[in-house]
Amino acid sequence: xxxxxxxxxxxxxxxxxxxxxxxxxxxxxxxxxxxxxxxxxxxxxxxxxxxxxxxxxxxxxxxxxxxxxxxxxxxxxxxxxxxxxxxxxxxxxxxxxxxxxxxxxxxxxxxxxxxxxxxxxxxxxxxxxxxxxxxxxxxxxxxxxxxxxxxxxxxxxxxxxxxxxxxxxxxxxxxxxxxxxxxxxxxxxxxxxx
Amino acid sequence: xxxxxxxxxxxxxxxxxxxxxxxxxxxxxxxxxxxxxxxxxxxxxxxxxxxxxxxxxxxxxxxxxxxxxxxxxxxxxxxxxxxxxxxxxxxxxxxxxxxxxxxxxxxxxxxxxxxxxxxxxxxxxxxxxxxxxxxxxxxxxxxxxxxxxxxxxxxxxxxxxxxxxxxxxxxxxxxxxxxxxxxxxxxxxxxxxx
Numbered sequence: 001x002x003x004x005x006x007x008x009x010x011x012x013x014x015x016x017x018x019x020x021x022x023x024x025x026x027x028x029x030x031x032x033x034x035x036x037x038x039x040x041x042x043x044x045x046x047x048x049x050x051x052x053x054x055x056x057x058x059x060x061x062x063x064x065x066x067x068x069x070x071x072x073x074x075x076x077x078x079x080x081x082x083x084x085x086x087x088x089x090x091x092x093x094x095x096x097x098x099x100x101x102x103x104x105x106x107x108x109x110x111x112x113x114x115x116x117x118x119x120x121x122x123x124x125x126x127x128x129x130x131x132x133x134x135x136x137x138x139x140x141x142x143x144x145x146x147x148x149x150x151x152x153x154x155x156x157x158x159x160x161x162x163x164x165x166x167x168x169x170x171x172x173x174x175x176x177x178x179x180x181x182x183x184x185x186x187x188x189x190x191x192x193x194x
Numbered sequence: 195x196x197x198x199x200x201x202x203x204x205x206x207x208x209x210x211x212x213x214x215x216x217x218x219x220x221x222x223x224x225x226x227x228x229x230x231x232x233x234x235x236x237x238x239x240x241x242x243x244x245x246x247x248x249x250x251x252x253x254x255x256x257x258x259x260x261x262x263x264x265x266x267x268x269x270x271x272x273x274x275x276x277x278x279x280x281x282x283x284x285x286x287x288x289x290x291x292x293x294x295x296x297x298x299x300x301x302x303x304x305x306x307x308x309x310x311x312x313x314x315x316x317x318x319x320x321x322x323x324x325x326x327x328x329x330x331x332x333x334x335x336x337x338x339x340x341x342x343x344x345x346x347x348x349x350x351x352x353x354x355x356x357x358x359x360x361x362x363x364x365x366x367x368x369x370x371x372x373x374x375x376x377x378x379x380x381x382x383x384x385x386x387x388x
Contacts, residue, residue: 018233019367019375020214039212042236044248044332052246052334054238078381085383134328138238138336140246160369170378173213175354181213184364184378187272189279 002107006152008122013148014043015158016075016122017051019183021171024087025053026106026115027064027071033115034061035104037088039174041073049145051126056139060092066135069128070113071143074120077154078182079168085178112147121169122150162186196301200346202316207342208237209352210269210316211245213377215365218281219247220300220309221258221265227309228255229298231282233368235267243339245320250333254286260329263322264307265337268314271348272376273362279372306341315363316344356380 008016017023020042026035040054051073055062065071076084086102095101105118109125116123126143134140154161154169162170163186170182202210211217214236220229234248245267249256259265270278280296289295299312303319310317320337328334348355348363356364357380364376 015370018369020216020233022214039214040236040238042234042246042248044234044334050332052236054236081381082383082386138244140238142332158370159373160375162375172381173377175212176209176352178383179353180381180383181354181356182378182381183367184376187275187366187374187376189275189372189374192276 004151004153005149006156008148008150008155010049010145010148011047012158013049013124013145014046016124016148016150016155017041017043017073019160019171020173021075021183022084022174022180023073024076024084024117024120025055025061025071025073026117027061027068028113028115029064029067032060032064032092033099033106034064034092035087035099035115035117036061037084044142050129051124051143051145053141053143054139055141058091065128065141071126071128072114072116073124073126074117075122075171076117076120077168078170078172080119081172081180084172109147109149121154121171122148124148198345198347199343200350202342202344204243204339204342205241206352207243207318207339208240210318210342210344210349211235211237211267213354213365214367215269215377216278216368216374217267218270218278218311218314219249219255219265219267220311221255221262222307222309223258223261226254226258226286227293227300228258228286229281229293229309229311230255231278238336244323245318245337245339247335247337248333249335252285259322259335265320265322266308266310267318267320268311269316269365270311270314271362272364272366274313275366275374278366303341303343315348315365316342318342
């Protein structure tokens, strides 16, 4: 998998989230590694690149991020649907073995001490910008992007190539419960004018 | 069009944004009506329902929202692609006739003084929650949802029915420039287990 992993320039990292995919949020502190599903993640700024993610107070991953000050957002694929759903339904507070149960395999990139989920299509590594008001009142966390990577088979040169790969690569867009949509067809404004 | 418009319960309004569509942001003050395209909009809370949207300081629509304290997010469709692109490219500061040029038709719902764009699939009417720090430092605006509507042909009973309607109804997911994806296929975790 990592043979296909390529760095994405920070100022282009917003494109990994721009189409609104459901993401996995991962983090670790000295005790625990947490991974959870989140539909409410969004780009916030081009340069310096920043992102937002909403993390409920009940989640273990939020607590870990508050300890460590670092997290990653990653874009999972249709192939990972069952895992994505389970990571959103099961809480690590009830099930300490959650990650094993869900079949999560983790890796790290060189010097960053942030756990990343194998098999995703893109990874955005963030340093938490501490904003107690937003975190406490809105469950809203802001991250400064410190590195980004994508699997070159589906994202390269600043663009997604969903149309050129098997359906199993498609991003997931959560509706509610076990219901999702996959990303669909590429369309360009230029196509309309031809 | 409005014959098919149905209210969406506020606590279900997050489902209109949960799949990450690119939205149109609309607002009016005593002088001007503004409509712009935004890819960075997101649900923030279930109940009381809240949303976030990132609005650059250069935009006229942001200035209008700061004056009026109200705005709407609406989910445009593939049929509106050309308009959606133009509303993101043209600034009302340079082109006072922007809305006419882009072919925008507006309507209002009973007592709310918020302009809504005809032909979209869903509308989320919001009262600005004034947060000067977020607005100034992050261009981040938070809205409390005060009403929501959807076209029952594509969203009803709390669910999107993209799979049952013509492609022209599909939501748009912006990548960059004139490049978008449409929403794709519905998939349920239950499907995997059968």
